[in-house]
Amino acid sequence: MEGKDSFTVAVDAMGGDFAPREIVKGAIRAAQENGHKILLVGDESALEVELSNYEVGKLDIIVVASEGVIEETDNPIRAIKEKPYASVVQAARLVKSGDAHAFVTMGSTGAAMAAATLEMGLLDNIDRPAIGGPLFGGLSRTVFGGLSRTVLMDLGSNVDCRPSRLLGFAALGVAFARVIQGIENPRVGILSVGSEEGKGNRQTKEAYPLFKESNLNFIGNVEGMDILLDKADVVVCDGFVGNILMKYTEGLGMALLKHMPDLLGASLPAEISAQISKKLVEMTSPAEVGGGGPLFGINGTAIVGHGRANGENVAQAIIMAENVVKGGLIEAMSKELAALNQLG
C-alpha cells in the first residue's frame, strides 16, 4: 500500500448472485472513477474472460487467484475449513497481510463474518461480529430528507444475547454514527415495548441499568415507531429482533410495490407510479443504496453488500470501504469499546 491518499481494496469477485460479471463491472468502475487500486480475488480464468470485455490497460487492477466459493447455503465455519482458499477467505487474508486496506464482498454474510473473524480477528471485548445500519433510506444520514438515519443493531448476527452484549453493540453503533454519519454525540436507546425503565422483556430490563451507568449518551428505552421518528441515533436490540425488522422493511417495499395498483387505484399517472416504486425500493433496501455496510467488531474493514448487487452497488460498496478506512471507523470503535470497559 502506497501513500496516505491511495486506497487498495480486495474485492471478492466470486460472491453474489451476479458474480463474477457484475463484481468485475463494479470494480472497474471504482478504479476508473475514483482511482482505487483493486485486488480482484477469484478464479483466474473466469476473471480473465470478464476483464477481456473492458479496456483495463491503465487501471490499477490485479487478479489474485482463489479456489472455490462459499455459497449462501454452506455452513460458513465448515466451508472455510473445506475451502481454505475460497475467494472471501483470500480477500480477508489480503487485509490481514497489509496488501489491502479493506475487503468487499457480495457473497454470504455468514462466510464474510467467519472469514473476517478468522483472518482479521475481533476487536477487544467483542465475542462475535455484529451488523448494523439504518433500516431505511440509505446508510448516510442525508439521504431522503430526515428519514431514519437511526442506526439499528444487531441486525441478525447475535440472535440470543445476554444484556451486556447490547452495550457492546451500542459502542460500535456510536462509532458508526459519529464517523460515517457525522453525528457528534449520538443518542443511544434500547428498543423495547414502552419508554419507561420498567417496560420490556427480561433482556432489556437487565440491560437498562447497565446503560444508565455507562458513559453512553443513553436516552432510555425507545419503541418501534421511534426508530423512524429520530428519537435516537443508535438503537440496540438483539439480532433476532433486528433481523426481523430489517426483513420486514424489505418485505414492505416488495409488498407495496406489488399492490400499488390496488392501493392507489387507476388515478395515478404511470410516470408518478414509477417514481414512487423506485423510491420505495431504494428506501426499503438501504444496502442497495449504500452498496453495503461494514461488519461491526472486526479488527479491520470488511464491507458486505447484498447478494443481488449489480455493478453500481459494488462500486458504491467500494466507496463505503474507503470512507470507513479514511474516517478511521475501526479505531473509533476500538476507542468506544475501551471507554465502555474502563467504567464497567
Place this chain on the structure above:
Amino acid sequence: MEGKDSFTVAVDAMGGDFAPREIVKGAIRAAQENGHKILLVGDESALEVELSNYEVGKLDIIVVASEGVIEETDNPIRAIKEKPYASVVQAARLVKSGDAHAFVTMGSTGAAMAAATLEMGLLDNIDRPAIGGPLFGGLSRTVFGGLSRTVLMDLGSNVDCRPSRLLGFAALGVAFARVIQGIENPRVGILSVGSEEGKGNRQTKEAYPLFKESNLNFIGNVEGMDILLDKADVVVCDGFVGNILMKYTEGLGMALLKHMPDLLGASLPAEISAQISKKLVEMTSPAEVGGGGPLFGINGTAIVGHGRANGENVAQAIIMAENVVKGGLIEAMSKELAALNQLG
C-alpha cells in the same frame, strides 16, 4: 338479551382520548344504522349532557352508571382494586352477567385485559390474554387487495414467553383467521430469522418441534418479509417482537407522511399526495380501519380500539363485536385450544 338476531353491547363511554363525546357519537351511530342495543357505561351526568345533543328517543340506548376511569398511565391491576366500579370494569361485568353480548372500549388495553380477565375469565389452557391481528391494511382479509391478511400475534401482552405459549397463540390466531377472515385451513408459521428448522433463537428453536407435532397446519419458520407476502395466515411471535413490529408499522405511516414532500419531490399533484397520505394512515393503523380488535383468550367478547378513536371508529368496533359474537369466535378459540391440548 332477546332473540338470536338482536345484539346488545356494553360500551365504555369514558375510555379513549375523545371520551365521552366521540364514544357517544359512535354508539348512537351503531344504534341508528344497525339497530344495536347499547348499554352506555359511564358518568351519568356527563353522558346525559352528551346525549342531549342527539335525537335518541327511538334508539335502544340505556345509560349504566360507573364511577371513575382507568387511565392509560395507571397500573391496571391496582387501578381495578381502587376503582372497582370504573367504566371498563362495569362494562365487562355486564357481559359476565349476561346483560350484554360483548363490551367495547377505546381506553387502556391493559385495563381492558385486567377487567376482562377478572370479570369474564380466561379460556382453558390460557394464562393471560393476548392481542393479535394483521399489522397492515385492516382486520378483514379483503381490505386493500391482497395485502397482509396475515394475523400476527402476540402484539404486546406476553412479553417473555416460554415456547409452549406460542402454541396457544397459534390456536387463537387460527380461530380468528377462520371465523373473522374466512380462511378454511389457516397456515401457521413461527416468526424467525431463517426458514430452516435450525434457524432462530432459543425460544423459536424449542417451539419448532412442538408445532411440528401439533394438529396445526404448520408451514415452518417464516421471516420478517413473509408477514407481508402471504406466506402464512397466522404468524406467531412473543409480545416483545410483535409489539415492536406493530409500533414500527405505525411509525412508518407517520414518518412517510411527514417526509412525503422530500421523498416524492414537488412533482406530485396535491390531490394524489392527499390520496396517498390517507391510504398510508389507513394501512399502517389497522385498528383505525377496523375500529378495534378482540382480546384473545378471554372467555367472552371484549373489543379494544385505539385511544384516538373517533365516532366512526367506535361504530366500526361495535360492528366488529357483533361479527365476533355472531361468528362464534370465542367458541372456535375454545375448540382450537382443546384440540391442541388433546395431542400434547
